[in-house]
Every structure is written in C-alpha cells, then in structure tokens.
Amino acid sequence: xTYPKILTDKERLLKAIQMRRDIVEMVHSAQSGHxxxxxxxxxxxxxxxxxxxxxxxxxPKWPERDRMIFCKAHITPAIYSILARTGYFDPATLTTFRxxxxxxxxxxxxxxxxxxxxxxxxxGQNLSITQGIAxxxxxxxxxxxxxxxxxxxxxxxxxxxxxxxxxxxYRLDNLILFVDYNxxxxxxxxxxxxxxxxxxxxxxxxxxxxxxVKDGHNFKQIRxxxxxxxxxxxxxxxxxCDTIKGKGISYMENKAEWHGxxxxxxxxxxxxxxxxxxxxxVNKKYS
Amino acid sequence: xxxxQMMLTRQGWSDALLELGEKNPNVVVLDADLAKSTLTINFxxxxxxxxxxxxxxxxxxxxxxxxxSLTGLIPFVSxxxxxxxxxxxxxxxxxxxxxxxxxxxxxxxxGISVGQDGATHxxxxxxxxxxxxxxxxxxxxSDYYETKKAVLAAAEINGPVYIRFGREKxxxxxxxxSKFEVGKANIMKEGNDVTIIxxxxxxxxxxxxxxxxAKEGINAEVINLHTxxxxxxxxxxxxxxxxGCLVTAEEHQMAGGxxxxxxxxxxxxxxxxxxxxxINDTFGESGQPRELMEKYGITSKxxxxxxxEVLNRKT
Numbered sequence: 001x002t003y004p005k006i007l008t009d010k011e012r013l014l015k016a017i018q019m020r021r022d023i024v025e026m027v028h029s030a031q032s033g034h035x036x037x038x039x040x041x042x043x044x045x046x047x048x049x050x051x052x053x054x055x056x057x058x059x060p061k062w063p064e065r066d067r068m069i070f071c072k073a074h075i076t077p078a079i080y081s082i083l084a085r086t087g088y089f090d091p092a093t094l095t096t097f098r099x100x101x102x103x104x105x106x107x108x109x110x111x112x113x114x115x116x117x118x119x120x121x122x123x124g125q126n127l128s129i130t131q132g133i134a135x136x137x138x139x140x141x142x143x144x145x146x147x148x149x150x151x152x153x154x155x156x157x158x159x160x161x162x163x164x165x166x167x168x169x170y171r172l173d174n175l176i177l178f179v180d181y182n183x184x185x186x187x188x189x190x191x192x193x194x195x196x197x198x199x200x201x202x203x204x205x206x207x208x209x210x211x212x213v214k215d216g217h218n219f220k221q222i223r224x225x226x227x228x229x230x231x232x233x234x235x236x237x238x239x240x241c242d243t244i245k246g247k248g249i250s251y252m253e254n255k256a257e258w259h260g261x262x263x264x265x266x267x268x269x270x271x272x273x274x275x276x277x278x279x280x281x282v283n284k285k286y287s
Numbered sequence: 288x289x290x291x292q293m294m295l296t297r298q299g300w301s302d303a304l305l306e307l308g309e310k311n312p313n314v315v316v317l318d319a320d321l322a323k324s325t326l327t328i329n330f331x332x333x334x335x336x337x338x339x340x341x342x343x344x345x346x347x348x349x350x351x352x353x354x355x356s357l358t359g360l361i362p363f364v365s366x367x368x369x370x371x372x373x374x375x376x377x378x379x380x381x382x383x384x385x386x387x388x389x390x391x392x393x394x395x396x397x398g399i400s401v402g403q404d405g406a407t408h409x410x411x412x413x414x415x416x417x418x419x420x421x422x423x424x425x426x427x428x429s430d431y432y433e434t435k436k437a438v439l440a441a442a443e444i445n446g447p448v449y450i451r452f453g454r455e456k457x458x459x460x461x462x463x464x465s466k467f468e469v470g471k472a473n474i475m476k477e478g479n480d481v482t483i484i485x486x487x488x489x490x491x492x493x494x495x496x497x498x499x500x501a502k503e504g505i506n507a508e509v510i511n512l513h514t515x516x517x518x519x520x521x522x523x524x525x526x527x528x529x530x531g532c533l534v535t536a537e538e539h540q541m542a543g544g545x546x547x548x549x550x551x552x553x554x555x556x557x558x559x560x561x562x563x564x565x566i567n568d569t570f571g572e573s574g575q576p577r578e579l580m581e582k583y584g585i586t587s588k589x590x591x592x593x594x595x596e597v598l599n600r601k602t
Contacts, residue, residue: 067357109385110386117357118357118382118386119381119382119385119386121381122377122381122382124346125346125350125377125378125381125382126350126382128346128347128349128350128351128353128354128378128382129350129351129353129354129357129382130354131351131354132350132351132352132353132354132355132357133354133355133357133358134354135339135351135354135355136354136355136356136357136358136359136360137358139315139336139337139355139360140358140359140360142358158346159346159347159350159378162344162346162347163347163350163351165342165344165347166341166342166344166347166351169342170339
C-alpha cells in the first residue's frame, strides 16, 4: 500500500477509534506497556502515516520514502498499531506485544516489525538520530522529508537540546518535529517534576520555526500545521501539539498513573465500551 | 634497546581518513571541536562538505553519526577517548550497537601517556566500557602504520568499531607491509619461555622487555593483540600452551581491559600462571609521558619483573 492518500473525516475518526482499541488491547494482553502517551499521539500518527508521509508498506526500504522517527519511542502500542493498520504486518499479531518470542518488543528494535526506521526507548537519543538522518539526506541532495515525534519528557534530556541546537546550525528545513505535549510524565505533572515550559520560546530561541496546534486531537488543526510547515524553509520546524494523555479512554484521560500501567479485565471492558460509544456517535454523525 | 622511529598514531588516523575519503564518497567525518588535535582537520580541508563540526556535544555527535549511517553514509567520529566512550556511552550502547549502525568511533588520547593534560584527559577505561557492549569491535593499534590499517579495515566492517590511539609519538614497531587482519593477533616475536601479550604503545615496551629477557636467556613470545574484540582465542591459547605462562601489558586500567579480556579466555580454556601490567585502579596526573608511565608502572621494567614472576610459578 502506498501513501499518502486522502481520508474522509469519518475514516479519520474511525481509524482513531481502531487505533485506541489496538492500544488498550495490546497493553491489556501484555499486562504492561505505555497506554497514556500512546493514546495522546493517535491523531498525529494517523495524519502523518495516511495523509503526509510518502511511504509504501509493501516496500519498507523504498529509498524515496519519508522517514518517521520516534523520539518518544516507549509508545510502542501506538507505533505497532499504525504500522499494522497501514499494512506493514498483520494486525492479528498485535496482541503478541511484549510476549516472549514476539517481533513486537517492549521498546522498538529497528529490525522488526517492518516499517520501523530505528530502535528507541532511551529518551533524548532519537532527536539526534532524527536530525542525523535529515543531515545525511540533505548532504546527499535528497528531497525526502524527515519527521520526528518527541514529548515533554524527551525534551527534559540534555541530548535533545544538543540535537535541537545542531538541527538549527545545519539549517535542516527537511525536518519537522512534533511534540506530543500532554504535560504529564510518570511521576506527575511535567511542570512539577521538571518544567520545560515555555517550549515555544525555547525552540524559537534555538532558531527553529515554531507552530502550535491547540488541540492535538483535531485532525484539521494537525493537517493545517503540517501544510504550513511544508512551506517553511531555512530552518527546522517544530509543531507543538497540546494533547491529552490517555485521550479517548474515560478513566485514563489526564491521569499520570496511566503512563505505564495496564488495564485489568474490567477496565478493558470499560475502555471498549467508551470506544464503542464513540464509534456509534461517529456513525450517527456521518450516516 | 632497539632504536625505533617515532611517529604519531593520530597521524595514522588522519592519513587513513584521507585515503578513505578518496576511495569512498560515502565516508564522512565528525569531530567535536578537536579537529586540529585529532588531525581530522586534514579531511575537513580536503572534503569540507563531508566533514561535520558538531561542537562540544558528544552525545549528539554520536547519534548524528547514527542518523547519517541510516542514510547510507559511513561516519567516522573523532574526539578524545574519554569523551567519546564515556560521555556518550549509552548512545553507543543503545543506538549504535543495539541498532548495529555502521558508525566508526576514533578515540584519541588513549592512555596515561597523554601526559600534561592530566587525569581528566587520560582515557584509561575505554577498552573495558567499549568491549562489554555486544556488536562492538574494539581495535587498539600499536603504531602509526597499524592505526592506518585499522582505520582502513574498520571501513570494511558493516557495524560499530572503536579504534583507540594516543597523543604522543610512539615507537614504530610494524611497517607498511606488515599484515593486519581484524581479529587476528600478530606474533611480533616467537619464543618458548613466556608469553607477553600487549596492545597499543605497550607492544614496543614488550619488545624492549623481550630483548632484555633474552640477555638473561629467557626467550619471550610477544603478541600484539591489536583486536581486543573479537579476541583471537586460538593464537592466545596456542602461545600459552607452548610457553606455559603469561604477562599482559596495556596502557589502561587492569580491571576490564585487554588483560582482563585475555584472562577471561585463558581462565576458561587454558589457565597458566599469569600477571597483568597496567594501571592499578587509579587516575593519572600531569607530567611527561615517560615520567607517568614509570610512576604508574607500565614500562618494560614491570613487564620484565612480571615475566620472571610467572616463570618462577611455572611448574
């Protein structure tokens, strides 16, 4: 399957619900993993993988593909879901996530499943990888775009700011970085644990183009920001998206405790009920 | 003792990079504000578009190299050994080695012979902390020619390689034609009484020691273990089977270093009386290279003493 392609509003919303089902089921099956930050990134990933990234799930190493690197790589439930749903592997295997012998490691291992560009999981490292790829492509005169997905936690790492400095130094305008800014981390509110605000001013002063998406779960706002980013030149662009950790599952929303916790059977049933309800509403709206 | 020509190992690094630059357009070089010291400046001057100044930010430099490698380039990363191996250890572990990225690391200023810069800049731990990481190849060439060959050989390996070299001019113990194969130790001098295994500058010290031992009728075998990992078990085992005792010599902490790597192999496969010459769990200090090597006990004198010690213990 080749991308990008255009989705309808209804398709986008249904795909988001499907991804959220995958995420909750995977974490439930493994009885471990990271649902909160996976759920907050769903709309960003759907927009990128379906509607902007140039890629071909039948030819994962296609040289002309755009590159997507996960700096917040612990959100493997979301990563594996989007890769499976865009055709890189059979979604039926998603619930082998974190099980012994599975291709779906707890944190990404770049050799499997197909469609992964890089391993990850140690925060702070992959922003350097992302801008290294952008630098390599630019140096070789290639026009592929490079996208990254970071978070407030990833931006607490010093290595991230070294990368932000060097991406600007090398004027990597082929690089677009998303920040899934849900403002919660394992130990609580980001601003209580170690404040990163104001992120926009920080990136500006590091000489990046800065775009804000006020609702990181609004497809239209995300699309508009990427379209704008694609017109910007001379420096790298960051798109800071305000998101809700645990988005879409009633009892997980805005709760730091759901950073890295698995739902029990009862909680799984409640989550599926929430998502069924959302699906019903979408179908009703577009009937 | 033999009079030997003195040459810089970092010149070998620089000359090999120039040669690779000519041969392979995918070879690129990164340095952390030390290009004049590590001599990557020569590559920068000749191939400015393939040289990246990364500033004093080693963690980003390592993973930038990782990113470059993911676009098909072959990055050679250059800075002092302390910084490359230490500051960016987890980047090397998790991004470069776990991901089997094709990144080559050049660690300059290895060993106490760095001299006057003192302890902060004298890398004495890199062999240990690099060799412990899966998928890593660790090379410690002994002189100018071997450094050049090690760098050229690293370019042929698809995966991470760490190459250690020093600051000062060191005695030339090989030549343009000497054989160099990654993973294959070089027997520099054959002997039957005691095996001396060394790497880096300590190869010259070991050859000097063997000359002195010969005067006392002791015939030492000197092995240049330029590849710490993957280690050449066969050559090591065959040598100690013949000699029955062993001394290791390195300009590095004894804990975890080349000697430890040798002991790991021989304790499992062919234990013999053995001693290490190396840095004994301490930091260095400022001084002239020779003064420091003498104070910290890593010269031919200590190799001779330890050779006699293990010979005495041989049954």
